[in-house]
Each structure stands twice: as structure tokens, then as C-alpha cells.
Amino acid sequence: MPFSVRLRLLACSLCFLLSFQTAHSQTVPSFLKANPRWVDSVFNALTPDQRIAQLIMVAGFSNRSKGYEDSLMTLIKNYQIGGVVFFQGGPIRQARLVNRLQTVVKVPMLIAIDGEWGLGMRLDSTVRFPYQMTLGAIQGRDDLLYKMGAAVARQSRRMGIHINFAPVADVNNNPNNPVINFRSFGEDKESVARKALAYMNGMQNNGLLTSLKHFPGHGDTGTDSHYDLPLISKSRQQLDDLELYPFRKLIDAGASGVMIAHLNIPALDSTPNLPSTLSHKVVSDLLKNELGFGGLVFSDAMNMKGVLKYYPSGVADLMGIEAGMDVLEYTLDIPRAIAEVKQAIADGRLLQTDIDARCRKVLAAKAWAGLDRYKPINLMNLVRDLNEPESNVINRLLTEEALTVLKNDKEPSGEPLIPLLNLGTKRIATVSLDADQETYFQKMLANYTAVTHFNLSAATADTTLERIRNELKSYDLLLVGVHLSNIRPAVQYGVTPKTVAVLKELCETGKAVVSVFGNPYALDKLEGLDKARGLILAYQLTQFTEELAAQLIFGAIPAKGKLPVTVNQTYKLNDGISTPALSRLKYTIPEEVGVDSYFLTAKIDSLMQVAITEKATPGGVVQMAKDGKVIFRKAYGTHTYEGLTPTKVDDLFDFASVTKVTTSTLALMRLVDEKKFNLEKTMADYLPDFKNSNKANLVWRDVLTHQAGLKASIAFWVDTKNPDGTWKDKTFDEKQHGPYKVQITDNLYMHRRYRKTIFETIRDSPVSAKKDYVYSDLSFILYPQIVEKMTGQKFEDYLKQNVYEPLGATTLTFNPLRFYPLPRMVPTEYDSVFRKTLVWGRVHDEGAAMLGGVSGHAGLFGSSNDLMKLVQMYLQKGYYGGKQFISPETITEFTRYQFPEKGNRRGLGFDKPTFTYSGNAPRFASPQSFGHSGYTGTFIWIDPQYNTSYVFFSNRVYPSRTHTKLITLNIRTNIADALYEAIRRGPSSNLASILATP
Structure with a gap:
């Protein structure tokens, strides 16, 4: 060797x-x-x-x-x-x-x-x-x-x-x-x-x-x-x-x-x-x-x-x-x-x-x-x-934990601006820079309240920029997204001179909350950030960062991240401001709450396909939440069987009797909290016109549980017809003139004094001596009068100003044609008897229509997402978005069984599961659960035991109310049961490991 x-x-x-x-x-x-x-x-x-x-x-x-x-x-x-x-x-x-x-x-x-x-x-x-x-x-x-x-x-x-x-x-x-x-x-x-x-x-x-x-x-x-x-x-x-x-x-x-x-x-x-x-x-x-x-x-x-x-x-x-x-x-x-x-x-x-x-x-x-x-x-x-849902969960959780708030000015009240409070008090615009179309950031922001979108890119003409500049002056808050398409220093991290100039101008308004979707070192290239009211660093441009930054702004998630590098003398290593969550809805996937998305989606898709195939409904929207997280939100079918308009998740539906628990019951709970309404008092106590009637001594607790003896309903319009089919005097006319001011359809107007006749008809209607359970609309028609008398506000104004707008549920409204285009609304029934037209954009219920579209038993419209905010507030014992709308004690009282010993399943206003399954509620619903159904095919259900909320929309009465398969097939409750089944199945071993917190 x-x-x-x-x-x-x-x-x-x-x-x-x-x-x-x-x-x-x-x-x-x-x-x-x-x-x-x-x-x-x-x-x-x-x-x-x-x-x-x-x-x-x-x-x-x-x-x-x-x-x-x-x-x-x-x-x-x-x-x-x-x-x-x-x-x-x-x-x-x-x-x-x-x-x-x-x-x-x-x-x-x-x-x-x-x-x-x-x-x-x-x-x-x-x-x-x-x-x-x-x-x-x-x-x-x-x-x-x-x-x-x-x-x-x-x-x-x-x-x-x-x-x-x-x-x-x-x-x-x-x-x-x-x-x-x-x-x-x-x-x-x-x-x-x-x-x-x-x-x-x-x-x-x-x-x-x-x-x-x-x-x-x-x-x-x-x-x-x-x-x-x-x-x-x-x-x-x-x-x-x-x-x-x-x-x-x-x-x-x-x-x-x-x-x-x-x-x-x-x-x-x-x-x-x-x-x-x-x-x-x-x-x-x-x-x-x-x-x-x-x-x-x-x-x-x-x-x-x-x-x-x-x-x-x-x-x-x-x-x-x-x-x-x-x-x-x-x-x-x-x-x-x-x-x-x-x-x-x-x-x-x-x-x-x-x-x-x-x-x-x-x-x-x-x-x-x-x-x-x-x-x-x-x-x-x-x-x-390779695209397992578990990875989606990890991606979301990692992104959520990383988001970093670097600036958070105080409001005049002394509260930090982020997360946003008091949604009903601000006009909000979103501005996405370097984005020529609506971004994930903007779409998610729109889930929380009414916002107006503006998009600016390098190709935006100066004339367009000037127009937008003038329009933005009327807004109180600008939620600005800086969408940097490159993360590398060799190209200035995607920062362009135009982006710098526009961002600086927006920040100088003193109204901007800026979210930067890009490399942290890009902060050194962006001028004017010191004048922003809030600054969020999202580190990169992805769907997850855009959506979760929007959720952070509204308090659906907290801010926890800290800068991992020093950018300059202003933004240094470990800088980062913590912000709290406000118990607003978070938007995610089923796996984040331990539910198999494949199983849940397959079950719901199958049931909705049956509903559409069997002509139980031409379409619908299903939305579900668990643990305060929206995990399912999907639209199915079309507006009508004949039409080509696909149903969308933000379409507006007629709530029908779901109106009862989203207007009247809601208002009464607040009045109970204010000690203005007492459930043990009688009709005569709050309705002076009823003092000498057969209803004077009916106790409100019995009335709200439908065991006071009231008739189920009254077809008020029937008495307005002569034997020959013409309208009786001082009832209806085909044209708007003089006292005929209450619009029913494009070609039908009611005499303004006939409203009084409706209330008198209720007052004078018979009362059954048997105090058995009979579901009745009548008292809910009366509640708006009580609310207006006690609050000094119109019924709709009271609800919007005190609940809907602060919730961010801005689509909840009566008479939606005042605010929204007709194509966004789903038609209900072709009324061949009373109105002789397709009911579309106006309330389906005849009685509510005769009351100008505003009633406590029917008439509310809205999107599934906005309804879910209200539903979630109920689930959270009256709390949502940093505000206590109703006391937990009152929520508990209204949603418990009131008279189970009589076999009455009702809460106060709310429906509850029958003691022996009958299909009115999900089969697997707990005794603590509550909700309501609507005649047109709507349904809500809340279950505190499983921490779930559920909204179902359909227009099953199209083209005629004779279509009852949605009810006989139990589509609404069977879909709810799909969620219960998914929860009971539990997560996979991989998912359980991911969800486990050390």
C-alpha cells in the first residue's frame, strides 16, 4: 500500500x-x-x-x-x-x-x-x-x-x-x-x-x-x-x-x-x-x-x-x-x-x-x-x-397565528379601532390596490357588514382614479388591501410608484386601515403608513392571508403575530399588537371543527339533489356553523324550475314565519330585558283596544306558546271580495290614487284605512275555551304595535338600529325592493287567487302584504349569512361582535320548554323538538335546541349542546303552495341531521392530531 x-x-x-x-x-x-x-x-x-x-x-x-x-x-x-x-x-x-x-x-x-x-x-x-x-x-x-x-x-x-x-x-x-x-x-x-x-x-x-x-x-x-x-x-x-x-x-x-x-x-x-x-x-x-x-x-x-x-x-x-x-x-x-x-x-x-x-x-x-x-x-x-383537507386546516391555522397588527389607533371612545365595533355607525369602503377585480379580501370583508368595493391597479385610468377619490370622501372608514404580486427584493417586492402614491393619499385621509399582503421588508418601500389608522401585515399574498386578514379586522379571530425581522427604525423585530376576538362568525372549512367535509358535503348535496329532482323546491341555500365557525355555505338549483338564474349564497329569501323569531320575539326579548314587557301580564295591559274583548285576560306566556286559544290564522283578504269577484268598497283598487296607497303588487293597492279593519278583525275573532296547543299567527301581527308604543320607534327602525345594523346583518329588511335589485331576490308563488301575479320581491303572506309588507309574523327578507349572524347571537346567549344584545337569562327563558307537562313543545316564540319525533326538528337535536320553520320553505335551528347553528332557505311554494314535498320528505331537518351525523363520526386520526392543542 x-x-x-x-x-x-x-x-x-x-x-x-x-x-x-x-x-x-x-x-x-x-x-x-x-x-x-x-x-x-x-x-x-x-x-x-x-x-x-x-x-x-x-x-x-x-x-x-x-x-x-x-x-x-x-x-x-x-x-x-x-x-x-x-x-x-x-x-x-x-x-x-x-x-x-x-x-x-x-x-x-x-x-x-x-x-x-x-x-x-x-x-x-x-x-x-x-x-x-x-x-x-x-x-x-x-x-x-x-x-x-x-x-x-x-x-x-x-x-x-x-x-x-x-x-x-x-x-x-x-x-x-x-x-x-x-x-x-x-x-x-x-x-x-x-x-x-x-x-x-x-x-x-x-x-x-x-x-x-x-x-x-x-x-x-x-x-x-x-x-x-x-x-x-x-x-x-x-x-x-x-x-x-x-x-x-x-x-x-x-x-x-x-x-x-x-x-x-x-x-x-x-x-x-x-x-x-x-x-x-x-x-x-x-x-x-x-x-x-x-x-x-x-x-x-x-x-x-x-x-x-x-x-x-x-x-x-x-x-x-x-x-x-x-x-x-x-x-x-x-x-x-x-x-x-x-x-x-x-x-x-x-x-x-x-x-x-x-x-x-x-x-x-x-x-x-x-x-x-x-x-x-x-x-x-x-x-x-395530496390535497387532504387536513392541510387546509393547518394552512389556515398557521396563517391566522402569523397575522401581525403593527398599528391600531384609538377611537374617540378610547377603544382600539381593530377589531371594528359598532358596525351600524360607519360607512365603510374597501379599496384593493394592484387588483383589477374583486379580491378574496374584499369578498370576506363583505361577509361582515355592508361595504362598497373599489379596485385600483396600474392600468386604472387617471379619470377613474379621480372619480374614486371623490367617492371615497363620503365614507367613514377605508379598508385598504395592498396586494403585492411579488415577494422578492430584486423587483422591489412588487411595490410600484403608483401603489406608493395612491396608498400615501389614502392614508393621509386619516380613515385608512391598511393590510399589506407581501414581504415584510416591503413596509420600508410604502410611504404614509404612519398616517394609517391601522396596519396589518399578512406577509404574503394568498387566499388564506386575504380572507383571514379580513376576519381579523372584524374580530372573528385575534391578532397574535410578531415581526420576525427588523424592517427599519419604525418596524422592528418582535413588534406586534395583540387584538381580541369579538365572537363574530369565522369562515372556515368543516375540518377545523373536526367534521369530515367529504361526508358532510356528500350528504347535503344528495338531499338537495333529491329535493330539486322531486320538485320539492327549485333551489335553495344551506348554511351551517359550529363553534362560531361557518363551515358550510352553498347554493343549489335555480330561482325557478323554468328559469336559468342560478341560486346564489347571497340571494334574498322571504323568511315567512321565521320572521316571528327574527322580529317580534327578538324585540320582546329586548323589552323583557328593559323590564318594559312582562310575560305574566295580559293582552289588555299592552293593547288598550283589547280591554273589552274576549282576549283581554289572555296571558302573554300562553299567547307566545300558542296555547291561549287564538285562531290559527285569518284570511283577511277574503272579506274584501264581493260575490261577483269585484273588490268591496274601500278595500282595493288596481291603481294608486287618493287613499289607495298601500301597494300590494304593481297593479293592486289597498285602502290605507283597511289596516285598522285587520286589527279589529283579530280583536273580535273567537277564542277557544280549550287552551290546547294551536299554532297561531295572530298575536305576532300585534307585536309591532306594542314595540312601537314602548320604544317610540317604528318597528322596522327599532330592529335595524338596535340589532340588525350593529350585527352587520344589513340585508335583513322588510320590502327589499326599496334597496335591492329584483334579480337578487328569489320568487315565491304565483298567486292565482288574490294577487293574480307572481309574488317576487314582495312578501308572500297575504296578511303581511296587506299591512304594507311589515308585520311581526311574516315579511322579513334577507340573506342566509345575515340571518346566521342573528341566529349565532341567539346561540351565544345574546352576545355577538363585542355587544350584549339580549341577556343570557332572557335567551334561556325564551328558548326553554314552557309547558312540557301539557305536551306543549314550544318555547316563547321559538319552536323546539317534539317529545316524540315528528319531523318538526332534526331527529338528533338535543332538548336544549330551538328554532323555527317558515311556510315558504325556510328553516333555522340552533343547538347549544352541539354548539351549532343552521339556516336553510328555499322557495318550496314555487310555483304553487300545493307543492308540499319539501315537508313530506323532511328535507330541511334531514339536512340538519347530516351535520349531527358528521359531528358524531368525529375527526380522522390525522385531523384529531392537528386539532389537538398542546
Whole structure:
């Protein structure tokens, strides 16, 4: 044996001993112990050339031509390459290509990907988790990063990927860093180490190899190593104190891989222009020996200018192996690389034992990753499996935790502006900058209250800008979204001069709350933010950041995030203002409350399809919430059987008898709280005209539970007809004139004095001596009079000013044609008897129509979302959006069984489940639940035991009220039961783990 070789063997032995002594406290990567029998068997079957090839990873793309794929296959077959690192492509295409490539190798290849934010970093149609800079803002929820890592591992394994080149462990303390920047967790080394560790453990503990990068630290560079060789002029002490800190922590914790960056660091190796990738002092002396790392050492991509600028391909690959590299990523010239390594062995510059040891290490990694039991990727349901709803939950939770409030001015009351209170007192406009159409941000803001949208982009004409500028003057608050389409410093983070100018002008109005959807360093490029009333940093532009920032503004979620970097003297590391949640509805997916969205959606879709097919209703809207979170909101069918107008979730429906519990009962509860209305008093106490009637002594508690003996209803319009079918005098006319002012239809007007006749008819109607349960409309027609007398306000004004507008339920209204276009409303019935026309945009109930459309028993219209706000307020014991509308005691009293001993199921105004199932309520509803149904096909149900609320809209009376299948098929309650079933099924094991809070 040549002396030089013996000397090298001795040196290696000494290095091993030193490494063991240094690293004895470190956790040994678990893959090193995987299936040694398989490793030995495979290793012994490999030729020397093939052992070298096991240390090489070629680049792969699944979005290129068949010719490219054929050439890649030939290369891999000829050289028996050890692995492929995939870049752009799609999941099905890549899976097919991987399956094809694996057929031509003796040893299954390791498949790698740069998936710093999940597979979506490289593959379309897959999950994109937040950037690491976004995650750096999260406080105290490292468990979520672990769960993200576990999800990335599940998706990677399903995709046939064995290594993720992540996490980034670089400390980004250079705002102008062109390559790391948003890919880092931030500038605080402790936070970077902690978060990288959580992410790494989530992946490794779930079967995915990882690779920390970019050793020894790429965070303080002003040069992109893809295009040049960065120089880091720090001292060894500075590197130890900062850059190396996270790597030490993660190596000690058992990191399976480390990627070496192309950096020139004289403090570590003074050789001029030598990339750290090719430095024995960096790779072997520092990483392996001093830090005791025993896992896989990967090069950064060997096609980058950071390495090729001074060393040609092939030569650079050999130097990487000589430096101590285990795996060369993205080798450009594979034949030359293998030839160079072989020649170095022949020359004694490299030992075959070095190559063999590294080859065994790679084979051990393959065994750990399951390649000792290789199976092709199953293409069945691949895209669906890669987009598991659990990942959607993690994405939402991570984004929610990261959102950071950096400015929050006080209101005149002394309360912080964010979250917004007192919704009924402000005119609000939304302004999305750099967006030429309505954004997710704007759509979500509109879920909370009435807002007017404005969009401005680089293409917006100056004349349009001037018009918008003038229109915005009439608004009290401007909710501004800055939608930055680029996150990289090289293009100013997507900030344009026009954006800067318009934003500055908006902030100077003193009315702007600004949400920035972009890189935190972009704050330094945006002028005028100091004059904004509020500032929210969302870190990047995604559907999740836009929707959740909007929810934060309205208090559906709190603000918890802190800046992970220092931007300038104004916005510094760890800045961030906490804001509370206000118990407003949050909008999310079923999985966030432990419900399987596939199951729930399939059940509801099926039931609605039956309803439409059986002509139980032409269409409808279903909305559900659990735990204060809207988890289902979907429209079905069309407005009519004949029409082509699809039903939309924000369509307005006639509530019918749901009006009873959303107007009259609501007002009475507030009056009870104010001690103006006493349930034990009689009709005569509050209705002077009834003092001498047969109803004078009827007690309100009995009346509200429908056991006072009142008639079920009165067809008031019937008495207005003469025997020959003409209208009686002083009843109706086809034209509006004189006293005929109450519009019923476009061609029918009622005499204004006939309203008095309606109330007199109720007063003089018979009362049954039997006080049995008989559902009656009559008392609810009277409640508006009581409310107006006690409050001094018109019934509708009282409800809107005191409840609907503060709730943000601005579509709740009588006579909606005053405010909304007809196409937004769903028609009810073609009335062939009384009104002789299609009832559309006006109340269906004849009695309510004769009362001018405003009554306490029917006539309210609105959207499902706005109704759910009121319903949710009931569920939350009268509290919503930071305001107590009704006392908990009163809610409890009105929604309990009042006379169960009599077999009466009713609460006060509210319906409740029958004592033996009859279909009026969901089969699985609890005794604490309550709600109401409406004749036109509406339904609400609230269940405190399950913390659920449910709104169902349909127009089942179209085209005629003879259509009763919606009722006989129990569509409304069966859909509610789908939610109960979904809740009872419980979450999957993966989901349960994600939802568990440490």
C-alpha cells in the first residue's frame, strides 16, 4: 500500500475518533441503522462505478417533452444514478415519470424535492404552506409547524418522494438578501432554531428525510449564489454566535441531512474563490468533525454559478466529494464527474473506502425511506390525496397565528379601532390596490357588514382614479388591501410608484386601515403608513392571508403575530399588537371543527339533489356553523324550475314565519330585558283596544306558546271580495290614487284605512275555551304595535338600529325592493287567487302584504349569512361582535320548554323538538335546541349542546303552495341531521392530531 494511502487511512481513523469524541452527545440520525442486511446485499452487487453513481442526483422535470424524458431515462439507465431531484411539474406527470424511471435502475432511486413550503413549491395542484418568514411571526405554536412537517411528509410519501431539501436554517439578518429573505424564519437565531426543529421533526418523525440548508449560513448575503459566488466576511466568532447556531441545535437533535451552500467564507477557509461546497475545512473539518454530523451531506445544486464560476462541472463534483460530500445534487456532467472520481481513486487522492462508506450511507437512507420494499406510486386519487383537507386546516391555522397588527389607533371612545365595533355607525369602503377585480379580501370583508368595493391597479385610468377619490370622501372608514404580486427584493417586492402614491393619499385621509399582503421588508418601500389608522401585515399574498386578514379586522379571530425581522427604525423585530376576538362568525372549512367535509358535503348535496329532482323546491341555500365557525355555505338549483338564474349564497329569501323569531320575539326579548314587557301580564295591559274583548285576560306566556286559544290564522283578504269577484268598497283598487296607497303588487293597492279593519278583525275573532296547543299567527301581527308604543320607534327602525345594523346583518329588511335589485331576490308563488301575479320581491303572506309588507309574523327578507349572524347571537346567549344584545337569562327563558307537562313543545316564540319525533326538528337535536320553520320553505335551528347553528332557505311554494314535498320528505331537518351525523363520526386520526392543542 502506498505511503500516501496509509497516511490518509491513519488521518481518517483519527478524524473518526475525534468525531466520535465530539459527537458522542449528539442524536445519531435514525436512518443509519436501517435494514443493514439489505444494505449489504445491495452494496455487494454494485460495481465501483455504480457505487460512485449512488452519490449523484440528477435534476428532473415533469413538465417537459417526451424526448426530454427519454433522454433522462437513458442517462439514468446507463449510469445507474442514485437519485433524482425534481423541480417544476405536476403530480400525475411526475408520478408517471418516476414510475417509469425506477424501472431502469437496479437500486430504486431516492426522489428529492425542494419543498420548503410543501410540494406546492415545485408541483402544481398541490398544497402550498406559508413561507418560512410568515411562520417566523407565529408565537408559541411550534406544534403547528410540526404538524405542517407531518403533512408535508404524508404528501411526499404519497408522491413517492423520500427527501425534502428543507427546512431553511439560515438566519436572515440582511434585509437585502436576494435569495434567502422570505425563505428564512427570521433574524432571531433562537426562533429560527426552534421553528426549524419543529418543522424538521414533523417530517422526519413521519418518514421523510430532510436536509438543513444552507450550511454554514446564507442569511447575511447580498449576492444570489445562483448567479455568483457570495462573499461572507464575518469572523469565526460571529459565525459561531449567529449563523451556525441553528445548525448546531438541529444536528444535535438528529438531523438526517445537511445541504452545503456555495459561499466563500475566508474565516472558515481562506482559499480564494473557493465555495464552501468544495471546502474540506467546511464540509469535513467543521460539519462532520467539529459539529459531529453523521447524516447525509448534500451539495447545493451543482449547476449554480456560485460553484461553476471558478470550477467547471465534473471537476467541481470531484472537489465536492474530496471535501466530504455524500451526495451531489444537480450534477450537470455526470460522465465527467464519475470519470474524475475514478481517476482520483486511481491517483490515491481519494480512497475507495470513502466512496464505499458514503454509498452505504445512501443505501441506508433508501432502506429507511422504504425503498427496500419499493412499490410504484399509485395514481388512483393521487391529486385528492395530496390535497387532504387536513392541510387546509393547518394552512389556515398557521396563517391566522402569523397575522401581525403593527398599528391600531384609538377611537374617540378610547377603544382600539381593530377589531371594528359598532358596525351600524360607519360607512365603510374597501379599496384593493394592484387588483383589477374583486379580491378574496374584499369578498370576506363583505361577509361582515355592508361595504362598497373599489379596485385600483396600474392600468386604472387617471379619470377613474379621480372619480374614486371623490367617492371615497363620503365614507367613514377605508379598508385598504395592498396586494403585492411579488415577494422578492430584486423587483422591489412588487411595490410600484403608483401603489406608493395612491396608498400615501389614502392614508393621509386619516380613515385608512391598511393590510399589506407581501414581504415584510416591503413596509420600508410604502410611504404614509404612519398616517394609517391601522396596519396589518399578512406577509404574503394568498387566499388564506386575504380572507383571514379580513376576519381579523372584524374580530372573528385575534391578532397574535410578531415581526420576525427588523424592517427599519419604525418596524422592528418582535413588534406586534395583540387584538381580541369579538365572537363574530369565522369562515372556515368543516375540518377545523373536526367534521369530515367529504361526508358532510356528500350528504347535503344528495338531499338537495333529491329535493330539486322531486320538485320539492327549485333551489335553495344551506348554511351551517359550529363553534362560531361557518363551515358550510352553498347554493343549489335555480330561482325557478323554468328559469336559468342560478341560486346564489347571497340571494334574498322571504323568511315567512321565521320572521316571528327574527322580529317580534327578538324585540320582546329586548323589552323583557328593559323590564318594559312582562310575560305574566295580559293582552289588555299592552293593547288598550283589547280591554273589552274576549282576549283581554289572555296571558302573554300562553299567547307566545300558542296555547291561549287564538285562531290559527285569518284570511283577511277574503272579506274584501264581493260575490261577483269585484273588490268591496274601500278595500282595493288596481291603481294608486287618493287613499289607495298601500301597494300590494304593481297593479293592486289597498285602502290605507283597511289596516285598522285587520286589527279589529283579530280583536273580535273567537277564542277557544280549550287552551290546547294551536299554532297561531295572530298575536305576532300585534307585536309591532306594542314595540312601537314602548320604544317610540317604528318597528322596522327599532330592529335595524338596535340589532340588525350593529350585527352587520344589513340585508335583513322588510320590502327589499326599496334597496335591492329584483334579480337578487328569489320568487315565491304565483298567486292565482288574490294577487293574480307572481309574488317576487314582495312578501308572500297575504296578511303581511296587506299591512304594507311589515308585520311581526311574516315579511322579513334577507340573506342566509345575515340571518346566521342573528341566529349565532341567539346561540351565544345574546352576545355577538363585542355587544350584549339580549341577556343570557332572557335567551334561556325564551328558548326553554314552557309547558312540557301539557305536551306543549314550544318555547316563547321559538319552536323546539317534539317529545316524540315528528319531523318538526332534526331527529338528533338535543332538548336544549330551538328554532323555527317558515311556510315558504325556510328553516333555522340552533343547538347549544352541539354548539351549532343552521339556516336553510328555499322557495318550496314555487310555483304553487300545493307543492308540499319539501315537508313530506323532511328535507330541511334531514339536512340538519347530516351535520349531527358528521359531528358524531368525529375527526380522522390525522385531523384529531392537528386539532389537538398542546
